Amino acid sequence: MKAMLCSSFTGPQDLHIREIADPKPADDEILIDVHAASVSFMDQLLVSGLYQMRPPLPFVPGTEASGVVVAIGDKVTKFAPGDRVACSTWIGGYAERMIAKQSKSVRLPDGVAFEAAATVLHNYGTAYYALVERARAQPGETVLITGAAGGVGLAAVDLSRHLGLRLIAGVGSDDKAALVCSYGASDVINYRSEDIRDRIKSITSGHGIDIGFDTIGGAILEQMARLMSWGGRLMPIGFASGAIPSIPMNLPLLKNYAIIGVFAGAWAERFSTEAARMNDTLMQLLADGNIRPHIDRILPLEEAADAMRAVANRTVQGRIVLKIR
Incomplete structure (x- = not known):
């Protein structure tokens, strides 16, 4: 089979298309003819050796x-050949x-497209686990989401709207404001050109934020730590800034x-039954039109490296999808 290989x-x-042998499913695994795969920031970190885990080389990203x-x-009981599925994994999707x-x-x-389905489990799974399971978000609470136009950030924006939260979106450039507003943000802060503390105090009339959903880390999270309301929940999701x-x-x-860590992948490994239930919920939300993943562009597998560079350079809004078949 054809696959994008990281050596x-x-x-x-240094990614290259290669012909490799088909993988073989273990007792608890399924083998999938891949139609679409999404490109995440984590994929780019993995192939660069910057993620907290390193797969054995060579490997297929995705x-x-x-x-x-x-x-x-x-030992598989939930699926049969011919079923249309989406999956999350550590590696393997670019094949x-x-x-x-x-x-x-x-x-x-029925009716859910492969391209949209390939963008849900990681992005919306992280957002759902953070907002629903960890923060126990309640309608009317104020949430500040940083990296709000990125894959996980925009999913959190979309889900926050569905949950009835008052939504403040943090972005790094003005050209991303229109997108986050179209997904339900009531206020937008450009943290590269505006003072976050002054804006949050003004927007919330000094109350502060009930929920902080941060994907950037570094100085941004340090500022958010001073903007929390009484009894709030500050959640580090990732450190895209590198700090x-x-x-x-x-x-x-x-x-x-409370400062609440959010590592959805590790939770899904430990609590697979609960994670599977969440995945079913997310797909039903997608089928019912209650969430709407944003696909920045669809590219062929051969352009996976370009897609990763775009993600790393923060020029992507939502997700890039690779069309495999």
């Missing part, structure tokens, strides 16, 4: 995909065929707010 942790420029089941392992755990796969409702912040612990003490 060294030197970045997207953390999320969709397609049709062609074979199942001996004509991939394997995925039964527990990390979900059947697609891990330090927060004075007197800040959460003084306002009784």
Whole structure:
């Protein structure tokens, strides 16, 4: 089969299309004819050797995909050949065929396109786990989402609208404002050109934010730590800036707010039944039109390296999808 192969942790420029053997599903896995795979920031980190885990070389990147089941392992009970599915994984999506755990796969409702389905489980799964499971967000609460036009950020914007939250979107350039507003943001802050503290105090009349959803890290999260309301929840989701912040612990003490870590992938590994239930919920939200993933562009597999570079350069709004078949 044709696959995009990473043979060294030197970045997207060293990815190459190769013919490799079809993978074989283990007892708890399914084999999928891949139709679409989405390109995530995590994919770019993995091939660059910058993620907290390193797969054995060589490997096929791709953390999320969709397609049709062609074979199942001996202990698989939820799926059969011919089922349309989406799956999340650590690696493997940038290929004509991939394997995925039964527990990390979900059947697609009728009418859901492969391209849209390939963008849901990671982005919206992270957002759902953070907002619903970790923050226990309540309608009317104020949430600040940074990196709001990116894949995970825009999913959090979309889901926050669905949950009835008052939504403030943080972006790094003015050209991203229209998109986040179209997804439900009531206010937009450009943290490269505006003072976050002044804007948040003005927008919230000094109350602060109930929920902080941060994908940037560094100085942005350090500023958010000073803007929390009493009893708020500050959630580090990722560190796209490359800088891990330090927060004075007197800040959460003084306002009784919580700092809550969010690592959805690790949670899904430990609590596969609950994660599978969440995936079913997300696909139903998609089928019913309650969430609407934004696809920046659709590219052929051969352009995966260009897609990763665009993600790394933060020129992508939503997700890029690779059309495999």
